[in-house]
Amino acid sequence: MTALLEVRDLRVTFRTADGPARAVDGVSFALAAGETLALVGESGSGKTVTALALLRLLAEPPADVDPASRVLFEGRDVLQLDGEALRRVRGAGMAMVFQEPMTSLNPVLSIGLQITETVQAHERVTRRGARDRAADMLALVGLPDPRAALGRYPHELSGGMRQRVLLAMALVCRPRVLIADEPTTALDVTVQAQILELLAELRERLGMAMLLITHNLGIAAGIADRIAVMYGGQLVETASRQTLFREPRHPYTLGLLRAAPRLDGPAAPTPAIPGAVPPATAWPTGCRFRPRCPHAWARCETAPPLLEAATAQQARCWLVEQPGGAPA
């Protein structure tokens, strides 16, 4: 299966007062048609910057995307596209849904206008045709009375409904890839579940690939085919969903899984990973997880590459080569 989207060695540096911040540092992954890949990590691990870089949405400066980075969408490097060609990829090829449904809609424009705007940006359609498409899309994302909803303004809708509208906006041009950055974080838990269900269903119906960005392993578990765990601007482990949950190979992944509170066992304090993500201006030398890792030993002073742990599973940890860890 050839990849629809292939990211090779993506590096994004921000110029800051404290020196260059290597927010994304050599991230590579591939996304096949119809596949869902979840990018999981803590705040500050570089997930959102990765997503924004894919569509060239980072302000440059202060961001600086390494010219050697490649973002191949259907074989073309998005990072080399300019002006009109780039505009056409955005929305029609790859679309993005943002985190905050409250602020991602323009408060002074009607819902209908904001959706038809996307259609008209990409296709030659009449105003009426665009409105029909918008209404169909609103029906598809499960908004009651879509025709009437076209004339509404964002403040008249609840958070869950707004997120549905944002989905409709993103999907109305049938993109091949949907990038969803924390699409449910700002929503109530019950609404979260509905939106995730909707996402899974839409992916199925529209046959698109999805890159889901989340800090919540539970969400990734519910919807992703493959999961990539990010830490310190790098991927530290990628595996299929089943493998990752059954046999995590990176201590960080294990820590994340352990830190998830369980509802089915006796109440106990959740074991947290000690410490916090270091700032991107000062990554530790060697393995970036070393200062927080319970297994760290001398070898970790050399940065490990992504090592093949099993079929379709890679982990950035020397433990993959030396399962026993530190020689006694």
Add this chain to the structure above:
Amino acid sequence: MRIRLGLALVLALVALALFAPLLAPYPPAAQLDLETLRNVPPSVAHPFGTDPYSRDLLSRVLHGARLSLTIALLAVALAVTVGTAIGLASGWAGGLADTVLMRLVDAGLAVPKIFIVLVVLALWEKVTVVALIAILGGTGWFGVSRIVRAEVRAARDREYVAAARALGASARRVVLRHVLPNVAAPVIVIAAMGVGQVVLLEAGLAYLGVGVPQPTPSWGNIIADGQHLLLTAPWVATSAGLAVVVTVLAFSLLGDGLREHLDPRTR
């Protein structure tokens, strides 16, 4: 409430100006009788009195409204257009262009406007209405561009701007559709207030002798006609002076009302 009163006054003023030829009892420049009708105090025949040239003041004030309001409205339209365009460009482009434009605006705001206007008008041998509009509009956009720029800076970092770009909206579309509406409210308010200011400025200029030349009536030159007679025939200056006061008040009320109406925080 304020917005209704302001709007009513403004509409009344516009109607008076529009229908001045029908409402005015005499032609505005007609010298009725230089022997008996000079400086006549207000009476039934001449409700506002007459001026030193025996012209009917009511007629002059009504006709003056046409000129004063036209100048003010067009000058404000010019100022708002230029100011919005420059503010948009400056705020959206950022960087060097922004710095240069805003320093120019600072310089413009630093010099008293009446001074710039006087200097520039001195270049014309005879002040025409077009020149007056051009210069009043051309010096009125500094403040507008500042405010528009600030709104654009705030709007360009909004999430919905990023969202629109992420879905393939062009830069032009983003600016016109998503950014411009944000600046509309403050600009409308400034424009409404600005009309009153320009009326005042035009009157001041005419008073200083650099306004619209006689015998065409403008509120400014009516006041200028009356300046020597404030003690003997106060109605000459007062007639046009009251018109200016009412106009400034009307547009201020409208502007204030609009500000309240358009700003969701004060609703």
